[in-house]
Amino acid sequence: MSTLTQKKGFGATIWDFLTTVDHKKIAILYLLAGGFFFIVGGIEAVLIRMQLAVPNNDFVSAGTFNEIITMHGTTMIFLAAMPILLGFMNAVMPLQIGARDVAFPFVNALGFWLFFFGGVFLNLSWFLGGAPDAGWTSYASLAIHSKGHGVDFYVLGLQISGLGTLIGGINFLVTIINMRAPGMTYMRMPLFSWTTFVASALILFAFPPLTVGLTLMMFDRMFGSNFFVVANGGNTVIWEHLFWIFGHPEVYILILPAFGIFSEIFSTFSRKRLFGYSSMVFATVLIGFLGFMVWAHHMFTTGLGPVANAIFAVATMAIAVPTGIKIFNWLFTMWGGSVKFTTPMYWAFAFIPSFVMGGVTGVMLGTAPADYQYHDSYFVVAHFHYVIVGGVVFGIFAATHYWWPKMFGTMLNETLGKITFWLFFVGFHLTFFIQHFLGLWGMPRRVFTFLPGQGYETSNMISSIGALFMSLGVIVLLINVVMTSVKNVKVGNDPWEDGRTLEWTIPSPPPFYNFKQLPLVRGLDPLWLEKTAGKKGMTPAEPLGDIHMPNSSFIPFMISFGLFFAAFGVLYNGEKSWAVPVIIIGLLITFGSMLVRSVKDDHGFHIHKEELMDENDKGVKA
Amino acid sequence: MANQQLNSRNPRVDLEYRRRKSAEEMRYQVVSFSLMIFLTLVAFAAVAIKGFTAWFTAPFIVLLAFVQVIFQLYYFMHMSHKGHEAPSLFLYFGLFFALVMALAFMTIIWW
Numbered sequence A: 001m002s003t004l005t006q007k008k009g010f011g012a013t014i015w016d017f018l019t020t021v022d023h024k025k026i027a028i029l030y031l032l033a034g035g036f037f038f039i040v041g042g043i044e045a046v047l048i049r050m051q052l053a054v055p056n057n058d059f060v061s062a063g064t065f066n067e068i069i070t071m072h073g074t075t076m077i078f079l080a081a082m083p084i085l086l087g088f089m090n091a092v093m094p095l096q097i098g099a100r101d102v103a104f105p106f107v108n109a110l111g112f113w114l115f116f117f118g119g120v121f122l123n124l125s126w127f128l129g130g131a132p133d134a135g136w137t138s139y140a141s142l143a144i145h146s147k148g149h150g151v152d153f154y155v156l157g158l159q160i161s162g163l164g165t166l167i168g169g170i171n172f173l174v175t176i177i178n179m180r181a182p183g184m185t186y187m188r189m190p191l192f193s194w195t196t197f198v199a200s201a202l203i204l205f206a207f208p209p210l211t212v213g214l215t216l217m218m219f220d221r222m223f224g225s226n227f228f229v230v231a232n233g234g235n236t237v238i239w240e241h242l243f244w245i246f247g248h249p250e251v252y253i254l255i256l257p258a259f260g261i262f263s264e265i266f267s268t269f270s271r272k273r274l275f276g277y278s279s280m281v282f283a284t285v286l287i288g289f290l291g292f293m294v295w296a297h298h299m300f301t302t303g304l305g306p307v308a309n310a311i312f313a314v315a316t317m318a319i320a321v322p323t324g325i326k327i328f329n330w331l332f333t334m335w336g337g338s339v340k341f342t343t344p345m346y347w348a349f350a351f352i353p354s355f356v357m358g359g360v361t362g363v364m365l366g367t368a369p370a371d372y373q374y375h376d377s378y379f380v381v382a383h384f385h386y387v388i389v390g391g392v393v394f395g396i397f398a399a400t401h402y403w404w405p406k407m408f409g410t411m412l413n414e415t416l417g418k419i420t421f422w423l424f425f426v427g428f429h430l431t432f433f434i435q436h437f438l439g440l441w442g443m444p445r446r447v448f449t450f451l452p453g454q455g456y457e458t459s460n461m462i463s464s465i466g467a468l469f470m471s472l473g474v475i476v477l478l479i480n481v482v483m484t485s486v487k488n489v490k491v492g493n494d495p496w497e498d499g500r501t502l503e504w505t506i507p508s509p510p511p512f513y514n515f516k517q518l519p520l521v522r523g524l525d526p527l528w529l530e531k532t533a534g535k536k537g538m539t540p541a542e543p544l545g546d547i548h549m550p551n552s553s554f555i556p557f558m559i560s561f562g563l564f565f566a567a568f569g570v571l572y573n574g575e576k577s578w579a580v581p582v583i584i585i586g587l588l589i590t591f592g593s594m595l596v597r598s599v600k601d602d603h604g605f606h607i608h609k610e611e612l613m614d615e616n617d618k619g620v621k622a
Numbered sequence B: 001m002a003n004q005q006l007n008s009r010n011p012r013v014d015l016e017y018r019r020r021k022s023a024e025e026m027r028y029q030v031v032s033f034s035l036m037i038f039l040t041l042v043a044f045a046a047v048a049i050k051g052f053t054a055w056f057t058a059p060f061i062v063l064l065a066f067v068q069v070i071f072q073l074y075y076f077m078h079m080s081h082k083g084h085e086a087p088s089l090f091l092y093f094g095l096f097f098a099l100v101m102a103l104a105f106m107t108i109i110w111w
């Protein structure tokens, strides 16, 4: 494969990525797009901290500030963290369960392009009259009255990208249920595949409420309905419920894959089986289930009444139990292991105390009466950044270093990796630790400035300096990526030398069909088992035979582009004369592409046994 | 039936067995189909016949609908077969979450 890509011209490579249905290439697309949005969201974060560095600042206006915080939150959650995690799931999960691709490769590509066009649409708001400004939660009481088209961009952009995420999740579920290699039972699945499974189930159940909420909001704002308009008998609290029924599971959609990443890293670099594997699986499923029972803890102060508050408070605190199980299992995995401190292990090691602090403030917030004090203060901001940055973003950095060699065949520089770690780790605690106290001292969240003489100056300054350190860390990572790609030193199957799971049994990057012969899985950590039995690789579970592969297709791009196009018409409906034709043309593109897909037979192609044998003879194995 | 895995590559091996199995399957389908038509008629009758109050007919029809859903899922969509554990698990969880949400909307949203 690598020689093939080298010969290809630039245009051909682009076309290859626009039409690909290969899960490994889609993973790279997710990482590129998610990484881009991560940088955009990061720049917004830096602007926020610049504005808040000193009191009475007029670096940005109040209105612009609202747009920046809204876009920062929305971008980071929907367009950066989740797609990057979906990217790693795409890259690694099929390899870990011993599959040649996901169940529906075409749908996989469609999911990516929907997310991508939704994200682009949302961000175009900056150039088309102003970004959304009602917060990432877009509470209806604010959003309905927001002037301009900002919130419309939010509604339509998230609707399109949410569709992509939903079908991505369904695809992963079907893949894991149906496509595990021979011997790969559920209870032998690596933890990252397990967390992918549970997170996908959460996507399946959590995104429909968001879709409903966004649809109601779309009708209220663009077509004159009154679901959330109090003056006409609507109710804004319904939006809050719909949003948080989605929103709380969403935070677990983010953290569970990160838990999976760390589980792989802890056991690989402690060179030990994951401690309490079955309890880890149990805790993952339980967290997923409880995640749906707690959404009202975001709404304690809306006046649900003491009974409802008490029920949701208890349910919220219950989640700390399975989370605690996981923390102890990670600690016991390291205990007595021969621990190797690689860059991924640095992130994993630092994750434990950072995330536990976020969990503790979570339980504090979950105490309903106390939440009346904390709510909408910087304390909440500190809480969720501790869990999201200390958990999810650390996980993303760890996974980037850990799986980079598998995805790209080169090893990121370890020294630069550790510099990134220290800069980011110090910057993170500098930025967010002090925010707990800012909150307790009374600084509300989402304010565009503060007055001097209230005791907030030094702390805000410290917080802004921390943001500088984090930015430097990210820049060092980018330098690392560029340097590694330029040097292009190729590595073998198992570059960390301690690989335990199936992805380390095949070349880096894997051939496009992944496994020449599906491996026979004999237990948890299959590669490790074979290694301890004195073997180099897996025993094949099937004779060498033809492999059936799907054809590339440009249709997913067109389906998504049609929706993107139509969204402009919906947005300017009733304002511009071209609105309705644009809606119609856009939908024609989408449904026309779907029709082409349905009527045109595409049976894919076969890689013949002989071609596979040829490669064999070139000297990998006898 | 994609879900019935053969142990042998020879499709004739348990032809007899599979024929009997299919016949049995067919009988279930016909029985449940006639039952469903019958239940639908009962539902119409409950509305058409004078003398029942709405307090009786409404819950009664809902009950019949519930039975119909079970028939539909288990006999027509083959959820009773082996290999459908995962779909039924997801169905029941989805149902459960939806009911929790409906309960919350009915109890804790104030107007």
Ligand code: HEM
Pocket: A137, A251, A252, A254, A255, A297, A298, A316, A317, A319, A320, A323, A358, A359, A360, A361, A362, A363, A364, A365, A366, A367, A371, A374, A375, A376, A380, A383, A384, A387, A388, A391, A392
């Ligand atoms: C032990 C576990 C956790 C508990 C008990 C908990 C509890 C809470 C509570 C009660 C709030 C509402 C605070 C308020 O607005 O007054 C909250 C906010 C939040 N939590 Fe957590 N949490 C936990 C873990 C997590 C995790 C793992 C994540 C994400 C990965 C997360 C992300 C968030 C976010 C984003 C918000 C703020 C949403 C907003 O208002 O913008 N939490 N948490």
Ligand SMILES: [Cu+2]
Pocket: A247, A248, A251, A294, A295, A297, A298
């Ligand atoms: Cu929550």
